[in-house]
Amino acid sequence: MTAEARGAGAGQEPAADGGRPLDIALLTYKGNPFCGGQGVYVRHLSRELARLGHRVEVIGSQPYPVLDEGLPGLTLTELPSLDLYRQPDPFRTPKRDEYRDWVDALEVATMWTGGFPEPLTFSLRARRHLRARRGEFDVVHDNQTLGYGLLGDIGAPLVTTIHHPITVDRQLELDAAGTWQRRYSVRRWYAFTRMQKRVARRLPAVLTVSGTSRQEIVDHLGVAGDRVHVVHIGADTGLFAPDPAVPQVPGRIVTTSSADVPLKGLVFLVEALAKVRTEHPAAHLVVVGKRPTEGPVAQAMERYGLAGAVEFVKGISDAELVDLIRSAEVACVPSLYEGFSLPAAEAMATGTPLVATTGGAIPEVAGRDGETCLAVPPGDAGALAAGLGRLLGDPELRTRLGRAGRERVLRHFTWARAAEGTVARYREAIARSAAPGDRRPASPVNPVGPVSPEPGRAPAAPSVASTASATPAASTSDTGVYPESRATC
Secondary structure, eight states: OHHHHHHHTTTOOOOOTTTOOEEEEEEEEEOOBBBBBHHHHHHHHHHHHHHTOOEEEEEEEHHHHHHHOOOOOOEEEEOOOOOOSSSTTOOOOOOOOOOOSSHHHHHHHHHHHTTTOOHHHHHHHHHHHHHHTTOOOEEEEEESOOGGSSOOOOOOEEEESSSSSSHHHHHHHHHHHOOOHHHHHHHHHHHHHHHHHHHHOOOOOESSSSSHHHHHHOOOOOOOGGGGOOOOOBOOOOTOOOTSOOOTTTEEEEEOSSSSOOGGGGHHHHHHHEEEEEOOOOOOEEEEEEOOSSSSHHHHHHTOTTTTTEEEEOSHHHHHHHHHHHOOSEEEOOOOOOOSSSSHHHHHHTTTOEEEEETHHHHHOOSSSSTTEEEEOTTHHHHHHHHHHHTTHHHHHHHHHHHHHHHHHHHHHHHHHHHHEEEEHHHHHHHHHHHHTTOSSOOOOOOOOSSSSSSTTTOOOOOGGGTTTSEEEEEEEEGOOOOOOOOOO
8 A cells, every 4th residue: 555545544643743644764774773873863763753653664774773662653674785894704705695686796896995885785775675665655764875876766755864974074084094095095985975975965855963064064065055954853861861869980981982083082082081080080981882902092091091990881771871871970072073962962861961072063962161061172182181170070060060951951852852853844845746846856877877777687887986995994993984973882
């Protein structure tokens, strides 16, 4: 039965906004909510959309999304890739019998030559899947895939979320690269951003999570400003909430860092901790993320003798994460840039006082310095140390900022509000697609070859050079390109 036929059925209960319930395909090429902000976004948004009365089918690749159970109308469809970056054998070469079609061959070829294939190859698989199910969905919502396969007719109107342009991550890694070999590797790894720029400019409707990200999408990706709409995301304020029964650990500072990449600014927090401990010897840092064995953070810990003062935890549950944040005297977001900053919103929602940089959209979330947080310039270890030391030494300030921070999140940043705003944009996209004479944008010539070859006919070989790179990525930390990362895996 098509979405239109279901919509015309008698006795159908309206959705929370009074309109008919929508059939939504929510796409995510990375879906695990324990190792990336994309998974967090999909999990919470899909839950709240279902609670509003809509039918949501999440279509995702590995690591597969984890959805909330027990909600009617919320389902998961697995659209498998070759999972080339899985642990414990990342950058693996698949066996011959694993190859299913030319898209698999493209995925491996791109990985072999140092590129990141998943946005492109997932989009090609998603296009094939959606066109085979034409008429089943009212709207398709893409979560930052931005692949060529999603251009043109995919069977339903398209709405795309761009958390922030990945070109920002690319530039920060290039700025931090110490050798020409490393710079070359970074450029090759991020070759997919050229595709994302081309696709973004052709999208009819883009959602983003902050005003800062909106402006950067316009500036970096060249998307017309009237096509980009801000829908703030938020924290799960029922889960991330204060609990006086959880004892605070004196001197504990908590942060989240997806990988040892410049974007997260962890090296500056480690340097700040060394300064703080001269006045607060009990100060110590708990990092939600994987312990680096080499690189700037590992070197800084060794240089300052902090091996026993910095703990890394990974693979923890949501409940354990919440209790960890509650147990801290201070939460810290040291990032050089964030498109939104879920860690900031979640820490504030628990009532834990926050020290955060002013990088990217963090001030939009954290609020004004001295009112709902302490704000410091990004990349400034001395300013971080001053803010951390001030909070550790002032219990009254911690209490005031913690209370004001939670109130700010409750007013502005909840997933229920995010879902309501997203549905409004869905309905606009559906109405626009139905309006005569408004069918923008037309599908361009596909630069990677045919998307849907005729049955029984081999497709033309795609141009790997247009999407791939030439030097294998140096380490698995190079895969940390996902926006709003949350490294608990």
